[in-house]
Amino acid sequence: MSGEALEQVVREEWGRLVALLLARYRRLDLVEDALGDAVEAAARTWPADGVPDNPAGWLNRAASRRLLDRLRAEAMRQRRAPLLVTEAERGQERATAMADTGDLVEDDLLRLVLMCTHPALGAEAASALALRLVLGVSTYDVARLFLVSESTMAARITRAKKKIVAAGIPFAVPRADALPDRLDTVAQTAYLAFTAGYAPGSGPDLLRADLAGESIRLVRVVLAQRPTEPVLIALLALMLLQHSRRDARAGADGQLVLLADQDRTRWHRDDITEALGLLRSLGPARRMTPQGAAYVLQARIAAEHATVETASNTRWDRIVRHYDLLLQIAPTPAARVARAVALAEAQGPEAGLAALESVSVPGSHRPAAVRAELLVRAGRVDQARTAYEEALTLCRNETELSYLRRRLVDLSGPAHEVPGAAAPPGTSRRRRRSGGG
Amino acid sequence: MRRYLVLIAYEPWDWSSASEEVRATFFEQHGAFSAFVAEHGRELASAALDDTDTATTVRHIDGEVVVSDGPFAEAAEMIGGYYEVELPDLDTAIEAVQLLPPSYSLEIRPVIAIT
Numbered sequence: 001m002s003g004e005a006l007e008q009v010v011r012e013e014w015g016r017l018v019a020l021l022l023a024r025y026r027r028l029d030l031v032e033d034a035l036g037d038a039v040e041a042a043a044r045t046w047p048a049d050g051v052p053d054n055p056a057g058w059l060n061r062a063a064s065r066r067l068l069d070r071l072r073a074e075a076m077r078q079r080r081a082p083l084l085v086t087e088a089e090r091g092q093e094r095a096t097a098m099a100d101t102g103d104l105v106e107d108d109l110l111r112l113v114l115m116c117t118h119p120a121l122g123a124e125a126a127s128a129l130a131l132r133l134v135l136g137v138s139t140y141d142v143a144r145l146f147l148v149s150e151s152t153m154a155a156r157i158t159r160a161k162k163k164i165v166a167a168g169i170p171f172a173v174p175r176a177d178a179l180p181d182r183l184d185t186v187a188q189t190a191y192l193a194f195t196a197g198y199a200p201g202s203g204p205d206l207l208r209a210d211l212a213g214e215s216i217r218l219v220r221v222v223l224a225q226r227p228t229e230p231v232l233i234a235l236l237a238l239m240l241l242q243h244s245r246r247d248a249r250a251g252a253d254g255q256l257v258l259l260a261d262q263d264r265t266r267w268h269r270d271d272i273t274e275a276l277g278l279l280r281s282l283g284p285a286r287r288m289t290p291q292g293a294a295y296v297l298q299a300r301i302a303a304e305h306a307t308v309e310t311a312s313n314t315r316w317d318r319i320v321r322h323y324d325l326l327l328q329i330a331p332t333p334a335a336r337v338a339r340a341v342a343l344a345e346a347q348g349p350e351a352g353l354a355a356l357e358s359v360s361v362p363g364s365h366r367p368a369a370v371r372a373e374l375l376v377r378a379g380r381v382d383q384a385r386t387a388y389e390e391a392l393t394l395c396r397n398e399t400e401l402s403y404l405r406r407r408l409v410d411l412s413g414p415a416h417e418v419p420g421a422a423a424p425p426g427t428s429r430r431r432r433r434s435g436g437g
Numbered sequence: 438m439r440r441y442l443v444l445i446a447y448e449p450w451d452w453s454s455a456s457e458e459v460r461a462t463f464f465e466q467h468g469a470f471s472a473f474v475a476e477h478g479r480e481l482a483s484a485a486l487d488d489t490d491t492a493t494t495v496r497h498i499d500g501e502v503v504v505s506d507g508p509f510a511e512a513a514e515m516i517g518g519y520y521e522v523e524l525p526d527l528d529t530a531i532e533a534v535q536l537l538p539p540s541y542s543l544e545i546r547p548v549i550a551i552t
Contacts, residue, residue, distance in 0.1 A: 167527050167545070168526045168547060169526070170525075170526035174528060178532075
């Protein structure tokens with residue numbers, strides 16, 4: 001009982017408590033440990049003493065006491081004891097009153113998010129830090145999300161915290177004219193963590209959708225502070241649409257299931273409904289940053305998939321138009337590849353191949369892999385083989401490597417039939433990589 | 438208040454052949470930077486440096502002092518000057534350096550106290 005209560009308060013109040021302690025003591029290097037100690041103390045004492053009336057207030061007081069102990073010890077070492085501790089204790093009195101009435105300063109949470117996602121931090125470090133400090137996701141889980149070891153992630157988070165302190169990254173909300181840019185960075189940071197959860201890993205960690213879901217929570221936290229911010233609304237819609245497919249993305253054998261082959265009854269309708277509502281609430285004429293507009297278009301593309309009963313009903317013509325607009329705002333090579341895939345679906349493989357010409361993504365196997373698939377569908381087997389070989393030399397991911405090797409072997413197999421435009425839908429579908437899967 | 442060293446880097450160019458207008462713009466932009474810093478903190482030091490082909494590097498290699506011609510690293514951009522300033526935080530420093538000529542790349546380094 002008390003275990004659940006503790007888990008819940010940690011999950012819901014972690015960021016607020018970090019923000020509150022940080023606002024009061026300005027010691028990023030001490031806050032996390034102090035709060036961790038407070039949670040440990042709660043796990044020890046709540047089962048016997050019962051859950052306190054105000055669990056967050058209890059944790060806040062316990063962490064504050066811990067912090068004050070550390071400050072006092074530091075001050076003793078530096079022989080500057082009286083002044084510092086008195087000041088901190090005065091702060092403590094005020095803060096205790098605040099926490100007990102549940103009157104936490106909401107902006108503190110936004111300050112915390114903006115500090116964690118400051119552009120002066122590396123993008124991945126910022127993502128990790130935000131998950132850790134704002135949501136209380138464990139270092140172990142953050143490491144799983146980004147497919148690195150726990151010690152590597154712990155070092156990365158420590159380095160990021162050190163940079164914040166050393167470089168003087170402020171715990172503050174910037175001026176109104178600077179805020180949209182910063183919220184764009186918040187969105188990028190959250191989306192980076194989300195896509196990391198969908199980057200294929202290996203073994204039991206093939207998909208880490210539960211952790212990807214944490215970045216949705218991060219967007220919700222910020223959106224609660226700035227409920228009308230278009231870039232956050234658009235991003236939440238995009239994430240929900242992609243996340244709605246989480247249970248259909250991995251088959252019984254643990255293999256990735258491509259979009260066209262997914263069992264659509266396993267898509268989460270509640271996520272889709274919420275996302276479509278968010279998209280409608282944005283309206284067409286909203287003033288948006290280019291990044292916000294790019295999220296809207298990507299969300300509309302995902303919505304095209306989410307709103308048809310079967311893959312064969314997909315309105316690829318509309319998807320191509322969305323990509324045309326997206327390329328005007330953000331002409332990335334990845335978007336050009338995705339547009340070529342959509343164009344191949346709408347107008348046939350030769351149109352897709354033409355659109356792929358001169359597209360290259362440095363270090364990525366994807367253009368070559370897509371070209372190979374389209375060449376197979378166009379019946380140009382020899383060229384397809386060359387393209388697969390090119391993709392294999394560039395690909396670094398085990399799951400995708402084994403897929404590409406299988407495809408290359410299929411091409412050389414004696415029972416091979418050239419799947420042309422007239423191949424049964426099931427055949428060609430299983431063999432292609434669809435955009436946004 | 439925090440102390441920062443702002444390192445100014447740019448691709449080598451010929452200041453002596455710059456037009457009056459170009460020079461005036463540079464002075465204006467440096468003036469705007471200094472005014473901003475004075476308003477939010479203070480400027481402790483600054484200097485413009487001669488080109489990297491006048492630089493000399495001194496290193497200890499295998500116990501020997503090696504003096505060589507040129508800057509630390511060969512790069513397209515060279516360090517051409519610096520400001521040492523005192524400002525409230527990194528955001529203010531980022532805002533300040535945006536007032537300097539846009540042809541610059543700027544590195545903001547916290548200055549630490551050696552104890």
